[in-house]
Amino acid sequence: MDQLVIESRGKINRGLKILGKRPDGYHNLDSIMVPISLKDTITLTKRDRGLVYESNNLDLAWTPDNFCKKALDLLEKKLARTFSLAIQLEKRIPLGAGLAGGTANGASILKGLNQLYDLKVDLEDLQAWALDLGADFPFCLYNRPARVGGIGEKIQPLEGKKEAILLVNPGYPLSTPEVYAWYDQDMDQGIQDQVINDLEGPVLRRKPQLVQVKESLEATGAYEVSMSGSGPTFYAVYKSPDQRDRAREKLEGTFEKVLACSTAL
Ligand SMILES: C[C@@](CO)(OP(=O)(O)O)[C@H](O)COP(=O)(O)OP(=O)(O)OC[C@H]1O[C@@H](n2ccc(N)nc2=O)[C@H](O)[C@@H]1O
Ligand SMILES: Nc1ncnc2c1ncn2[C@@H]1O[C@H](COP(=O)(O)OP(=O)(O)O)[C@@H](O)[C@H]1O
Structure with a gap:
């Protein structure tokens, strides 16, 4: 070979x-x-x-x-x-x-x-x-x-299953060490968030324009919306690829990168 x-x-x-x-x-x-x-x-x-x-x-x-x-x-x-x-x-x-x-x-x-x-x-x-x-x-x-x-x-x-995913990325990178440092700063100030990703609150407080990304995805009927890792990409999970594709059509043009994909096994 x-x-x-x-x-x-x-x-x-x-x-x-x-x-x-x-x-x-x-x-x-x-x-x-x-x-x-x-x-x-x-x-x-x-x-x-x-x-x-x-x-x-x-x-x-x-x-x-x-x-x-x-x-x-x-x-x-x-x-x-x-x-x-x-x-x-x-x-x-x-x-x-x-x-x-x-x-x-x-x-x-x-x-x-x-x-x-x-x-x-x-x-x-x-x-x-x-x-x-x-x-x-x-x-x-x-x-x-x-x-x-x-x-x-x-x-x-873990057992995995294929689910329809939409990714929204604002078109600029975030540095992983910096995001963890933001998390530490917020913890030192006693700030706690009710989110499924503990790095999301520290990012949203410093990049408030990303709140619109999250809210726009939530408004498309996704059953799970969150930031991935240290961000700034947000993902949304849908019941069907059709629902995901309708959401993509709605959000394309509003955000820099709107990418349809799926979870993979
Ligand atoms: C946040 C996560 C979630 O999966 O991924 P990304 O969003 O970067 O993809 C990871 O924890 C990132 O992993 P990775 O990007 O490989 O991190 P590294 O290069 O090892 O570390 C960069 C810096 O992030 C911080 N760091 C990373 C991982 C971890 N468990 N604790 C940390 O505090 C440290 O400050 C470290 O110096
Ligand atoms: N082959 C590569 N692909 C992507 N990024 C790379 C690569 N090699 C080095 N980098 C640098 O590493 C940084 C973080 O990598 P990446 O895996 O894309 O982000 P994240 O840790 O947020 O998931 C990038 O911003 C880029 O500068």
């Missing part, structure tokens, strides 16, 4: 409870995390020599903060070898959106190289190695519906 095409799926958090802050600054969580059908595509092709990278997203160059490079560097270090290959990244998941698009790409590189080069590294080892690259890596490597605990390293498999 000389080439592998990998689907790199985004995720949503269907509820995110923060249980406490650890001495190292990370937060212990309880979150239901579900892959979604919105995905990037990564093509890995073996080469005789050297590395080539290209992406349709010109903001994602081959720099040390690119999750594809982070994942490749990690594997090369752990296995004390280098890989000669071409990496082609077709980006569709918005950046810094709370949909773990970057982490998903890194996880796809790790799993893809494992398969392409028949490296026989266990999933558990990849998960443990990659936790240093990001708390969402263990889930993105697992890539199925799960209840996630610890800072992201505890994965409890």
Whole structure:
């Protein structure tokens, strides 16, 4: 096998409870995390020599903060070898959106190289190695519906079902560390919210224009509306794809990115 095409799926958090802050600054969580059908595509092709990278997203160059490079560097270090290959990244998941698009790409590189080069590294080892690259890596490597605990390293498999989802993204990114810092500030002031994602209140207080995103989705008859992860994307869940598509038609043009997809198994 000389080439592998990998689907790199985004995720949503269907509820995110923060249980406490650890001495190292990370937060212990309880979150239901579900892959979604919105995905990037990564093509890995073996080469005789050297590395080539290209992406349709010109903001994602081959720099040390690119999750594809982070994942490749990690594997090369752990296995004390280098890989000669071409990496082609077709980006569709918005950046810094709370949909773990970057982490998903890194996880796809790790799993893809494992398969392409028949490296026989266990999933558990990849998960443990990659936790240093990001708390969402263990889930993105697992890539199925799960209840996630610890800072992201505890994965409890869940039964999933396909549900119709609408995503609304305002077209700008939010920084995950900054959003957790907002949460800490609000906790210090004793502010508590009645929401299913504990990071949502801190974001809405600082980005009040997102209240309109949430209220607009709620007005479409969705049975669950929430921010995903550290935002700023909001998701809505519908009883049927038809209802979801009617909601999409209604909201398109009002918000920057209105994306129909589904939860994936
Ligand atoms: C919020 C969540 C929900 O799934 O995802 P995103 O919305 O970013 O996709 C995750 O907790 C994000 O995971 P990830 O984006 O991998 O975080 P990391 O790069 O490891 O951490 C960035 C920073 O976020 C904070 N952080 C992250 C995870 C966690 N459990 N507690 C934290 O406090 C820390 O300040 C850390 O330095
Ligand atoms: N391959 C990649 N895809 C997306 N973002 C990447 C990638 N590599 C690095 N990044 C950077 O990581 C940041 C956060 O990643 P992303 O997973 O998109 O967001 P989030 O953590 O909100 O889910 C992005 O804003 C971007 O600057």
